[in-house]
Every structure is written in C-alpha cells, then in structure tokens.
Amino acid sequence: MLYRYGKDNNGRPVKKAVVYTREEHLIPAYKIDPDAFKIVQRLKDNGYTAYIVGGAVRDLLIGKTPKDFDIVTDATPSKIKRIFRNSRIIGRRFRLVHVIFGLKIFEVSTFRSTIDGSVGNSFGTIDEDVMRRDFTINALYYDPILEQVIDYVGGVRDIKKSILRPVIPVDKIFVEDPVRMLRAIKYSSTTDCQMAWSLRRKIKHSAHLLSPVSPSRLTEEMLKIINSGHSFEIVSECLATDLYMYLQPSATAMMFNDPQFEKNYLINLKSLDELVSKDKDARLGKKLVFLIKDFILTLTDWKKEILNSSSVGEIYIKTWTECRNFVLPMNPQRTELEYAIRTSLREIGISIKLPKKVLSQPVSQKKDTAGKKKGSGRKKKSKKVNDAV
Template sequence: MLTRYSPDSRGKAVRKALIYTKNEHAIRRELIDPEAVRIVSHLRNYGYEGYLVGGAVRDLLIGKTPKDFDIVTNAEPAKIKRLFRNSRIIGKRFRLVHIFFGEKIFEVSTFRSLADGTTGNSFGTMDEDVQRRDFTMNALYYDPLKEQLIDYVGGVKDIRNRILKPVIPLKIIFKDDPVRMLRAVKYSVSTGCRIPFSLRFTLNKSAPLLQPVSPSRLTEEIIKIVNSGNAHGIVENAIRYGLFMYLQPAAASMIDGSAGFSRNYASSLEQLDLMVAKGEDCRLGRKLVFLIKDLVQIIADWNGPPSEVYNKVYHECRRYIMPMNPPRIELEFAVRFCLKEGGLHVRMPKPRDKKGPEGDRNRPRGDAGPDEGREGKPAPRRRRRRKPESV
C-alpha cells in the first residue's frame, strides 16, 4: 500500500491518504466505461489531474457496474469546455461540465475548497475537495490509468465493514444540505451498510429540515428512488426516520392512518422493484403507476363517465404526489394506465401546446446540490443533438 503526502502550511510533507494498488482494491477494469477513461487521459495529456469519483468508485469496489461515471479534476469549467468540444457548462451557482458521447453524458466537476463551507462554490484542491463529500463511501478517488485508489477518509475500510459514516461533521452535514438525509437512507439500503447510532439519531432529529427543500430537488430524489430497484427498502427506512412525510406527505398520512393501505403501498413498491430488477426499459409514467395505483383504487368511480372520472382522478393524483412534480405527460400516462387496469378506458388526450397551464411538462430543473456527482444535478436543457466530436 502506498501513501499520498501533501505539504502543510509550513511546507512540511504530511501524510494525507492511503493509495490502494490494483491487487489491493481488486477493481475490475472491464466495468469502467472506456469513454470515461478517455476523458481522464485527455485531461492528463494537457497537464491536469483527473479521477473517477463518488458513486462510480463505490459501486466498482462492491462489484457492481456503475450506471454513471463522474469525473473530478483541477481544471476549471471554462478550461474543460475548451478541451472537449462535445461539452457544455451547466448550472449557475454550482458550475459543472457535461461531456457527450452519443447518448452518454459524463459529468466533470472541479475540485471545491472549504473557503465558503461545505456548500460553497470556490475551487480548491483534492485535499479540500474530499472534505466536501457527504459520506466516506463516496469520498474515494480512482485513477483509471495507474489503476490506483486514493482514500483520505477510510472509505475502503467502511465499505468492507458495511458501515455508513459521514465525512462532514454531524452537527452541520444536514443543516448545510437536508437532501443528504435521503441519500444516507438510499446508500444504506443499496449497499447493505448499517447506519450507526449517532447518524440515526441525527437523521431523526434533523428530519424537519427537509420541509423547505425545493420541489425540483425532491422530485429528483424521488425519481432516483423509483429508478433504484430498492424503492421498498428506501421508503421503509425513510418512514422509520421520519423523512417520508416530507417527501410524500399525502401518502405518509394514508400509510399512518390505515394498516391496509400501508400493506398495499409496500406491496406496490415491491412490484416496482421487481420490474426495475428485470431491466425493462420503461418510461417514468409506467413507474409512477406504482406510487398512485392504491389511491386510484380508492377514489375512482368505476361506473362513471370515463372522461369525468379521468379528470377527477388526475387532479387528485397530482395533489397526492406533491411536492413531487413530474412531467405532466408521465403522470397522465400513469393515471390512464391505472384506470385501464380497472376496466375504465380513457381516450388519449390531444397534444397540448408547449405553453400548458401547469408548467410541469418537462423534468424539473434546478441548481445542482452541494454534493458532487449525479446527486441532485439539474436536468439538461433540450438541445439539437449534433454528432459528437472526438476529444
């Protein structure tokens, strides 16, 4: 095992991190997207640092194939964009770069400093950037060229011991960004890591901090839960820690008030997870069915005029899933699907003008959250697809 040293304020070399070599970390190179390696290599060719970071490294360590590969570098966004013509800068406050290879999008961020706390946007060094990461399992940096894993915070040991530990102090981690509470539950369930008592206590105590979080960020998190294949376990734990009432207040109220509804809702989430586990490529609306179908069974007048029933059920479901704000067309699909399953066929509505009244046609946008990676990042704007240029 190697050691990474960095100079302190007096210029003295201080041990900062452990470096795991190929035989020690056992990450399989074939699980890494070749385009991600190309991006890192291109950054290095121009004198910049470049590493895989976050969830991709975590998944590689536990033997899973990552869905996304996020990259971190000391190059600033404008310089990254100049190096990659098939890229664009996103975000206003928290600027990132998206690099396109066909349908694939790679997110490249710049090392952040602690000058403005754990949510600031000033650029820094890797030594500072690691202290901005939420949990130790997400604070690992992987060099795909040297096949070395850099660990500042004991993340490798924590993953192997199946324990979720925060990097940021407990007294500020959720105050700085309440959405980290949802991620803590999600990471615990998806990796099988236990949450230690101190973190559980802080989760319970901090749950009300979720109340003022914007609907766009909550929508992003709910969609990730729906797509995770672990929705049942995540929701079960979110209820346990008092988080679900801020994520889906209407559903939480009905779960709390009716044991029968609670069982049905849990069963629906299990069915959702089974569908996701099969790897079926289905639209968001098909997955939303599992969030609303138990409500539709209760409120639908199955003998009423189809168009009137549809209108009533749609508006009830819209209120029911708030503050989640999915694209209108996806919720419409889910409502029609549920009604059809109950024997009530509703004609497809005529296409709406893009300037619809509810303003929820597209996926919600917003600035990326303070944690790096794909957690809480804004949805890309629609743009004319051009043939990607090589790096």
Template sequence: MLKRYATDEKGQSVPIAKIYTEQEHPISSDQIDSDAFAITRRLKDAGFEAYIVGGAVRDLLQGKSPKDFDIATSAYPKQVRKLFRNSRIIGRRFRLVHVHYGSGKIIEVSTFRTDDEEGNSNNVFGTLEDDVKRRDFSVNALYFDPQKLHIIDFVDGVKDVRAGKMKSLLPLDRTFKDDPVRMIRAIKYSTGGGFRMGWKLRRAIARHVDELERCPSSRMTEEVFKVLASGRSALLIDEFLKTGLFRHMLPRIDSLLKSGDKKLRGAFFASLEELDLLVREKNEDRKGQMLVRLLGPFLELSLEGTNSVDLFRDTFKSFKQLLEPITPPNHEVEMAVIKLFRQCGIRTPRNIARRPKPSSLEPIAKDKENKTRRSRRRKKRQSAENADVALDV
C-alpha cells in the first residue's frame, strides 16, 4: 500500500492518507463512466488535480453501479467552464459546474473546498486535504483517480465500507447544524445502503431533526427526487416517518399518513413499491411518473359536476399543495396529472399542459447537430462528385 505525505509544523514528512493501488481494490477502468473519465483526463492534462469522489466510489466498492459520477478538482469553476463548452456554472452559496451531455445527463464538477474562519463551507476554495475535512461521512470521503486506478483514503473510509458501517467526520453537535440534509443522507446510507449507524449518530439525528426547517426548498426538492429515484423509496420514507424527518420533507403528506387511515397508508406504500420496481427493473427516471406514484393515492378523480379542464386545474393545484415546500417544475407536475388522468380513464384536455422551458445549453446542442448535418451533406456531395469523375475517366 502506498501513502500520501505532508509536512507537519516541525518540517517533518508525515503520512496523511492511504493509497489503495489497482491490486488492492475491486474497481476496474471499465466500470467508470466514459464521460467522467474524459473530464478528469482533460482537467489533468490542463495541470489540475481531478478525482471521482463520494458516492460513486462507495458504490463501486460495494459492487454496485453508481447513478452519478461526481468529480472534485483543484480547478476553479471558471477554469472548468473554459475547458468544457457544454458546461454551466451554478449555485450562489458555493459555485459548481455542471457538464451536460445528451439525454439530460449531467456530471457535477466541484472545486476543493475548505472551511472559512467561522467554520462555514462557503465559496472558500482549498486543497484536497482541506476538502476531505468538510465531507459528511467516512464512506463518502474517498477520492478515486481513474487514470492510475488509485483510491486516496484520508479517513479509513475503505475500511468502513468493507465493514458496513459509517461514521461522521464532523462532531455530531455540529454536523447537522452545518448542513441539515446530512440527516436525510444518513438514513439513505443506513436504510438503502446497508451501513450501520451507531446509537450516538441516531441520537444526534433525533436531537437535530428540526434543523431541516432551514433547508432551502430547492435542496429539499433535489433530495426528495433522489429518494424517489433510489429504487428503495418505500423503505426510506417509512424510516423518515419513524425518525420524524418526513414532516419537514413533505409535511402535508406526513400529516395525512399519520391520520390513522390504514387503507390510505397501505395504498401509499403499495404505490411506492410499484415505483421502486419500475426504477430497479426499467430504470424509470421520469419525474412525472415519480410524482404520480407519490401523490396518486391521496386523490380520487371524478368528472361528476365539473369538466375536464377545471378538473385538470384543480388536480394540478392539489398536487402543488401536497408537495409543499418542494418545488418541482410545473411541467413535471402537469405530466403527473396527465398520467393520473390516464389511470382513471379520464381524457386529458387538449393543449392544457405547458411545454418545458428550453435549456440555455440547447443552442449549443442544436449548433453541434447542424454542423453534423452540414458535414454529412458535404461528404455526400463529395462522394457524388468523385463518382462523376470516376465515370468520366
């Protein structure tokens, strides 16, 4: 095993991380997303550090296929943006880069961060060593070099993955105040990922559950859809209900499920289990399909005493109210209403659903498509001209 060294205050070299080589872990190059591999290679060719980080490394060590390949780098967001034309800088509190590919695929690239003087991980960039100190759990603090096939481990994360346990890297009286969403992730890793949580970690979640009130709606929206797309949403939401987290995620649904209506609760979890089956067997990723499975059990539709247009609008409004405080795109909510109408045998009013707003990157995609078409036409003309010349000869 190799080791990574740093110089301490006395000027001496001390080991700060273990480096697992290709022979010491099960991850192979053919398991790495080709686009993520290309991004890290281009960043390295430009003189930056770049690693696949977090959940992807954890999943690969468990023998799973990651849904996302996030990348951490020493390059600043503007430097990443210059290297990838198909990218966009996002975020206010901390700026990230999303690199866009076909079919809605996005690879997230973040710059190494450090804590500021007040202990906040804002837009303060740092080194790899700084970055690992502000990550949430040991099993998510692994950095993978896809070119060398090395895992860099500062916190014995590989050991924890192999042992099926997780530990917080920050003090438990601080970590959930810094980022309340870590409580949701802890439940996901424990219930959905098979990692054991110690009683101290569970007690800390119980004590800090109300911190979720501070979570912005955009982040909560993202986390809810991650749960629905996990293939284990029924198990996760059941655990969120038990721990009290769900009342801060989807409070109206939480209240309805706790009303004592066993039939409603049974229909709700049966619907989630159907969604989980679709995700696992057919890779279902449409938000509209997820929303109709989440919300459908709470609504009974009938055209008696109304018309389909009014019913569509009333159902859309009910969906939005049930979803508060999360804010999915209106188009996705409309798609969920359309699917619910079809399930109930109700014809959807024509031209009532709005089309999604085009992405600001669509002109880039269209430009590439037009260039490809022009290139094909040019090649056809050249082939035809060559054929004519051959006939003349």
C-alpha cells in the first residue's frame, strides 16, 4: 500500500490519500475501455494529469463492467478540445468536453474547486475535486496506466464493508443538490451498500427539497430507475422515504388510497426488472407498460368499452391524455408512451389501428359527435429524452 502526501498549513508533510496497487485492488485490465485508456494516455502525453473517476471505478471494484467511463483531468476544456479533434465542449457555466469515438461518448471534466461549495464551477485541484463528490464509493480515481486507485476518502474500505457514506457534510449534501437523495437510494440498491440510519432519516426529512427540481432532471432520474434492473428495490425505498411522491405523484397517491394498487404496481416493477435483465436494450415503450398498465385498468369499465368498437379512436385519445398526466412530471418520448398505451390496451382486448394523423394529433384536439376535429393547431414537437441509464 502506498500513500500520497501533501502539506499542512505549516508546511509539514501529511498523508492525503491511500494508493492501491494492482495486487491490492485487483481490477482486471481487460475491463478498461480501450478508448478511455487512449484518452488518459493522450492527456498524460501532453503533460496533464488524468484519471478514470466515479461510478466506473466503483463498478470495477465490485466486479461489474462499467457502462460509462468518465474522465477527470487538470487540463481545461479548451486545452482538452485542442488535444482531441473528435470532441466538443458542452455546457455554459459547467463546461465539459465530450470526446467521441464512433457511437461512444466519453465525458471529460476538469478538476473543480470547492470555493463555491459542491456545485460551483471554478476549476481546482484533485484535492478539492474529491470533496465535491457525493459519496465515498463514487470519489475514487483510477490511473489505468500505472494501474493505481487513488483514495482520499476511504471509498475502497467502504466498498469492502458495503457502506454508503457521504463525502459532503449531511447538512449540506442534499440542500446543494436534492437529486443526490435519489442517487443515494439508487446506489444503495444497485451496489448493496447500506445507508446508515441517520442518512436515511435525513433523506426522509429532506424529501420536500425535490419539489422545485426541474421536470427534465426528474425525468432523467426516473428513466435511470426504469433501466436499472433494480426498480422494485429503488421505488420501494423511495416510497418509504417519501421521495416517490415527487417522481410519480399520481401513482403515489393511488398507492396511498388503494393497497391493492400498490401491490400490483410493485409486482409490475419486478416484471420490469426481469425484462431489463433479459433484454437491457428493450425499447423504452416496453418498459413503460409496467408503469401504466394497472392505471389504465382503473379508467373505465373496459368490458363495455370493448362492445362499443366504434369508439376506439376516442378511447385511445382519452387514454393517452390520462396516461400522460399520470406519469408527470416524467416526460418520456411521445412515441414510446404511445407504444406503451397501445400495448396495454391490446392486453385488455382493444386493438388500436389508427391512421398516423390520429395517433399523432395533439391531446387538446378533440372530435365532435360528427367526427370532425375542433381546432386546427399543429402538432408540437415534444422534447425527446434519452433512454438514460
């Protein structure tokens, strides 16, 4: 075991980080994405420091193969851009660089300072950058060239002990970014790292902080839950800590009022997790079915609706409107929600085979009794949200 030293205020050497060698961390070289390796190598060849950071290191240490490899460096975004022609700078205040290799995109960020807290945008050093990371298991740096894990906060020890421990003080971590509460539950469920009772209590008492979070961020987090393969565990814990009412308020209200609906909803999430484990690339619409199918059953007397086959178009439009409101504030891609609704109706016994112009008409555009449309507004393009993991 090696150590990285720094200096205290009096100039005396102090231990800053533990450095784990290949024999100690046992990360297999073949699990490192070769293009991520190239990025680190090229940054180093140009005189900069660079590491694989965060969730990728965590996954490597617990034996998983990371889906994404994020990289951090002391090079500024403009300097990174000069080194990699296959890159683009994104963001305005919090600037990052995306380095592109074919279909793969690698996020390369610059060390950030703690001068403005854990969400500031000033550049800093690795000693500061580590103190901005949310939890110790995500605050690890890996040098694939030297095959060393740099640990400033005891993250390797916490992974071995299966503990989820925050880096940022508990009285600040969720105030500065409320979405960290959702991440805490997700990490606990997907890594088997247990939260301390005090941390879980803090999350429950801070749940209201999610209220002003933008729908786009909540959509991103909800899609991560849907695609995680652990949605049952995550949603169950979100319900227990009062977070789910901000992710899916309509579903939460119905579960509160009807224990049977809650039971069915959670059973459907288990089926969703089975689908993801078998086919992780299944389209989002197939996954959304498990969130809306039991809600659709509550909308009407479907036996009577099936007998009135002439109203199929009207049934679809009304069902789409209700489902769209049901999943708010999540805003999935419209075509995927349409697919989920048609699939759910088909399971009931109603086959939707409508012209494209009917399937894509705005929800506000209704038909009168003569079958003519009221209003002539054009369809607005809905913002697409990537099927994030």
